[in-house]
Amino acid sequence: MFAIASQKGGVGKTTTAVNLAACFTFAGKRTLLVDLDPQGNATSGVGISRSERSFLNACLIENLAIATQVREASFSGLAIIPASQELSDLNLHNEIKPRRMKAFQRLFLRLCDDFEYVVIDCPPSTGLLPELAFSVAQSVIVPVQCEYYAMEGLSQILPQVEKVQRELNERLAVGGLLLTMFDYELELSHEVADEVRSHFPKLVYRATIPRDVALAEASSHGQPIVSYDITSRGAWSYICLSKEVLGNDNS
Amino acid sequence: MFAIASQKGGVGKTTTAVNLAACFTFAGKRTLLVDLDPQGNATSGVGISRSERSFLNACLIENLAIATQVREASFSGLAIIPASQELSDLNLHNEIKPRRMKAFQRLFLRLCDDFEYVVIDCPPSTGLLPELAFSVAQSVIVPVQCEYYAMEGLSQILPQVEKVQRELNERLAVGGLLLTMFDYELELSHEVADEVRSHFPKLVYRATIPRDVALAEASSHGQPIVSYDITSRGAWSYICLSKEVLGNDNS
Ligand SMILES: Nc1ncnc2c1ncn2[C@@H]1O[C@H](COP(=O)(O)OP(=O)(O)OP(=O)(O)O)[C@@H](O)[C@H]1O
Ligand SMILES: Nc1ncnc2c1ncn2[C@@H]1O[C@H](COP(=O)(O)OP(=O)(O)OP(=O)(O)O)[C@@H](O)[C@H]1O
Numbered sequence A, B: 001m002f003a004i005a006s007q008k009g010g011v012g013k014t015t016t017a018v019n020l021a022a023c024f025t026f027a028g029k030r031t032l033l034v035d036l037d038p039q040g041n042a043t044s045g046v047g048i049s050r051s052e053r054s055f056l057n058a059c060l061i062e063n064l065a066i067a068t069q070v071r072e073a074s075f076s077g078l079a080i081i082p083a084s085q086e087l088s089d090l091n092l093h094n095e096i097k098p099r100r101m102k103a104f105q106r107l108f109l110r111l112c113d114d115f116e117y118v119v120i121d122c123p124p125s126t127g128l129l130p131e132l133a134f135s136v137a138q139s140v141i142v143p144v145q146c147e148y149y150a151m152e153g154l155s156q157i158l159p160q161v162e163k164v165q166r167e168l169n170e171r172l173a174v175g176g177l178l179l180t181m182f183d184y185e186l187e188l189s190h191e192v193a194d195e196v197r198s199h200f201p202k203l204v205y206r207a208t209i210p211r212d213v214a215l216a217e218a219s220s221h222g223q224p225i226v227s228y229d230i231t232s233r234g235a236w237s238y239i240c241l242s243k244e245v246l247g248n249d250n251s
């Protein structure tokens, strides 16, 4: 189970969650995408509309089975638990945080019976929603945009991963740092990529995601890149990433 | 007093807050930048380090005067209240929300005695921190990235502005929508810009911010664009925006 997280905004969390999940499906793995961001960009990125009620409410407060919240995405074989605006309801947060964390973890373990891979998209924050994702994930993938603020973003998300690992979920680990929106013509992109690789030599994925407008266009058509334009550099880079992630998983 | 807000991440909130505040200073107006984002990108964007303790704690819990929290930025004439990681402390949020909203509003009114313009940078969320900014601001500027998800972002921030206007601050209004990261060579940029202008004809600023790597480089040097590279297209576009905003303000 993977969580795609960074509290820095606009670094490619949703684009990575949608396209990595689609590439897993493409490789024949039964995959579920969970949209934990109230904005619901991953939900619309696979051509689905947001739910009225959040699955947190339906499953943790009204005790419905989690299978009732799963929908099929526009991309065949990919399933999704859509987002809801209700996910940002602070009263819901205060209801879940102390009392129902264990129930949330049990709920997600049941998903592992039906799906080989689960990918969770997180909102840009370090609050409860990323914490829920970290409490059930084995691996956190942190997109790092090849621009200046990127390094600062890491100084806040990595400590939160360690805290959840100590207190709630000892299996959790940082799966890797993913360089995104890399523009080969800009010196800044090369500088930031070199800096991130020198600070975290073992953590950076070999696959790098280039800046490619086809990725932005695909999401506006509610499709993953592998179905919108399989010949694009964006599609090729996410296929390479999925092979690398699946390879790490097997070893 | 301006709030720069959008719950969509990476759309150019911080870049707009830093550069608009610097352009106001450049035009001879005594200006204060307030960084309400725990990430502290506006703080490092003007060459300052984050504070240990947040000004919310210092002024609302320990009752220090707000003037004690103001620092001078690297750009002469621009002052800043820096961010602190503590801004994301949920216990602090639960302490402020019911009981100290009025005290927060009084605190900010005192700033109007010392500064002609105040610009507040918000984190990518619709929680308490943007609500605090809206409770004291007269005008909200919403950056809209010229990519697909942009329109979705508006459907969440605009209702929050209306709610705060009804309940806490009747002077609050949407100052305008600012098109950012516009790439003249991409079809997608033109499509999104046309769509936003047709949906909100009276709200979109005439000034459009182009995608310009000089803006990303400037922030990595802790400087506003007008001191990093005044000849760049990014600098010119923010100078045009500041003239338009000051013009609207006078009429
Ligand atoms: N490699 C890329 N090349 C070009 N555009 C990209 C790329 N990756 C993402 N984008 C575009 O950049 C914008 C931000 O990406 P995305 O929404 O995936 O980021 P995010 O981290 O999920 O944002 P948020 O913090 O709001 O959740 C989107 O409009 C997306 O289409
Ligand atoms: N017009 C532009 N041209 C090129 N790069 C830009 C432009 N505006 C912003 N950037 C870069 O894009 C990234 C995102 O911008 P910025 O941090 O201002 O967005 P934000 O909305 O404040 O993000 P967050 O949601 O994390 O607060 C930064 O690395 C910034 O330097």
Ligand SMILES: [Mg+2]
Residues within 6 Å of the ligand: A013, A014, A015, A037, A041, A042, A121, A122, A123
């Ligand atoms: Mg996202």
Ligand SMILES: [Mg+2]
Residues within 6 Å of the ligand: B013, B014, B015, B037, B041, B042, B121, B122, B123
């Ligand atoms: Mg910002």
